[in-house]
């Protein structure tokens with residue numbers, strides 16, 4: 015695979031920079047994916063939960079049909095959502111994702127969250143009071159389903175998302191196929207250094223989601239408005255977005271910024287021609303607020319036994 019990559023524990027190489035697709039609207043995501051391919055992106059982060067995999071797949075296959083890329087040149091990630099944790103449902107969810115994408119396999123398939131919701135096809139099953147209904151299906155059962163799908167040739171690599179240290183250890187204790195990656199929220203306000211170090215010690219790579227624009231569930235403070243980051247960006251004649259992406263890739267963390275804007279697609283990919291000094295990397299690391307810097311809190315799941323964010327990391 016061309017470009018800068020990260021090597022997984024199974025030998026597979028993953029492009030260190032990919033395109034996120036959450037909240038990329040149908041009607042615009044396909045064009046964004048095609049523009050991204052033309053710019054040089056070879057890694058696309060998808061999920062059944064994003065409800066746009068069909069359009070993403072159509073765009074990828076169009077670029078394959080046009081001869082711009084081959085299937086093996088692109089790295090496609092998808093994820094199994096919380097209502098599909100039971101073994102048969104996890105397999106069915108993968109089949110649906112593959113059908114939507116129009117692909118025979120995905121390169122990486124992640125357990126999107128460690129906690130399970132009520133089994134079925136409703137992604138947010140609620141009771142009469144509007145509260146999400148949980149399931150106690152263990153994430154190890156979901157992992158076993160993914161292992162079987164690897165053996166069936168439908169997935170090249172399997173991994174986790176939003177798993178904490180203890181949950182990763184439980185997977186490792188029960189895994190026949192080791193996870194290659196844990197995808198987590200990561201940016202200077204939640205730099206995840208301890209989790210990254212722990213994952214590295216277990217041969218697991220980390221992907222940074224929401225690397226640019228965290229204000230969401232809680233915070234209204236964004237790295238995009240941070241004076242320390244602005245000063246660093248100015249010094250390298252780069253944008254704040256470019257510094258935020260470079261911050262991740264320079265420490266070996268895969269980054270998947272989302273945009274549907276052509277100019278930003280190009281800018282976000284233009285991060286391989288400068289190197290942040292150790293001093294500037296330290297300044298960015300020093301902005302960490304630990305769990306207080308976390309934005310994606312998943313309030314629906316806070317009472318679930320497998321809610322991941324009650325421990326330090």
Ligand SMILES: NC(=O)C1=CN([C@@H]2O[C@H](COP(=O)(O)OP(=O)(O)OC[C@H]3O[C@@H](n4cnc5c(N)ncnc54)[C@H](OP(=O)(O)O)[C@@H]3O)[C@@H](O)[C@H]2O)C=CC1
Nearest residue numbers: 034035036059175223224225226227255271272273274275
């Ligand atoms: N595993 C998980 O649970 C999760 C996974 N993800 C994945 O990670 C991806 C990235 O995270 P996401 O939540 O989208 O957040 P991002 O940090 O990628 O930020 C996206 C937002 O920032 C804007 N933006 C993009 N580039 C720039 C730039 N250079 N300067 C200023 N603004 C910019 C985009 O707007 P515009 O499009 O208008 O340019 C969009 O509003 C997701 O798309 C998804 O694939 C995300 C959350 C959770």
Ligand SMILES: O=C1CO[C@H](CO)[C@@H](O)[C@@H]1O
Nearest residue numbers: 036061063126230310312
């Ligand atoms: O992938 C995701 C996109 O972001 C959402 C929250 O804003 C998450 O719930 C979800 O896991």
